Amino acid sequence: MIRGTRGYMAPEWIFKLPITSKVDVYSYGIVLLEMITGKSSTMGVQNVSGVEEPHGRLVTWVREKRNQRFEMASWVEEIIAPVIEANYDINIMETLASAALDCVEEDRDSRPTMRQVVELLQRLYNDS
Template sequence: MAPEWIFNLPITSKVDVYSYGVVVLEMVTGKSPMVGPHDESRDLGEMEQRGLVRWVREKFNGNGSIESRLDEIIGPVMKDGYDVRKMQVLVEVALQCVEEDKSARPTMREVVERLLHHEEDDY
C-alpha cells in the first residue's frame, strides 16, 4: 500500500506506480510483500509490507558484484537463469517506483520507456 493511503494524503496516479513496483518486487523475489523476507507469518501490518521493499533495497545497494547482489534477491524459480543486465534494470525501476516520496517516483510512461529502452538495446 502506498504511503499516500496510509497517511491519508491526496491520491494520484503515483499510487499505481507504487503498486506496480511492489508487484515487480514480489515477482522477482518470489516473496509476498505482506511478509518480511524471512518471516512466513501473515502479519498484515504496514511495517511488514514495507519489510520486503526495505530488504530488497538493502540487498541491491549492498556490497559485492551486481550478480552476487541479484542472486540474494532473486527467487528460486528464477535462479536457473536470467539476464543480469535486464534484471538489474527491472529491480532499479521497481525500487524507484516504491520511493516513499511520490515526487521521486517515475510516471508509468517513464517506467515503460525505461524498460523498452533496455529491451531495444538487445536488438
C-alpha cells in the same frame, strides 16, 4: 476512504495525502519486486541467519541487499527467486530491480511516472 490491498498501497493513502497516479506506480513497483524475488510484499523475508522474519517488509529487504552489495552485481543474485535459476541476464534483472525500487519510493515526487517506467521496459526489450 482508503481502498486497496495491504502491501500494495502507497504511503499517500495512510498519511491522507492527495492521491495521484503515483499510487499506481507504487503498486506496480511492489508487483515487480514480487515477480523478481518470488516473495509476497506482505509475507516475511529471511534475515541474515536465514530465519524468516514474519514482519519483514519486502521493499526494506531488497533495499538492504542493494545497499550491502551496491558495488557488486551480486545483490541482484541474492534477491532473485529460486525458480528463475540462472536463466536470466543479470544486467536486465538489475535494471528491473532498480526500477522497482524507484517506483516504491516513499516520496511520491521521487517516483518515476508510469510513462517513464514503460519507456524503460521498452528499451530493455529492444536492447535484448
